[in-house]
Amino acid sequence: MNAYDFDKTIYENDSTVDFYRYCIRHNKKVLLALPKTGLYGLAYLTGFCDKTTFKQAFFGFLKYLDNPSSTVDAFWRCHTHKIKACYLKRKRPDDVIISASPEFLLRPVCGETVLIGSRVDARTGKFSGKNCYGQEKVLRLLERFPGCxxxxxxxxxxxxxxxxxxxxxxxxxxxxxLIPWAEFRKGKA
Incomplete structure (x- = not known):
């Protein structure tokens, strides 16, 4: 099995940011969530809340979407071209995609590929569990595939x-x- 991050690895940009921009362009009501997002963004940057709390506030914009599922589908109809060629060449049936982005957002484009992402309610923006980031990705992978x-x-x-x-x-x-991890880390030291 090969494992992949999604944003800026398989997909050219950050899919959550692109989705948010798409939602703003197609439904100005999502901007009503901006003050709360700004407040929690400041709280996160100054250490008063964790990343999951901030992201849950950010995803509060979802409650302003009439039909989140159809919005996600429409988003991917315009953005699938941003899947990188280097991934499409290496793609295997046993791949696992593991991302901090919400599962509801990535599921349509990932199809049958195993997907492990942040568990976010597409209607409310509420998280069930932690943001799938850093060490949490390892825990979630091993929960799904023990010992892998x-x-x-x-x-x-x-x-x-x-x-x-x-x-x-x-x-x-x-x-x-592609740069081998150890080689990249050496260059950063």
């Missing part, structure tokens, strides 16, 4: 080091370029 060791792991971020450490080989993805 991914053959290869791909990510754009050193925040995924815990998952890279349990994988046989790991790579940083910069655009379409």
């Amino acid at each position: 060791t991914p053959e290869e792991f791909y990510s754009d971020s050193l925040s995924d080091t815990p998952l890279a450490q349990i994988s046989q080989r790991s790579y940083i993805v910069l655009g379409e370029k």
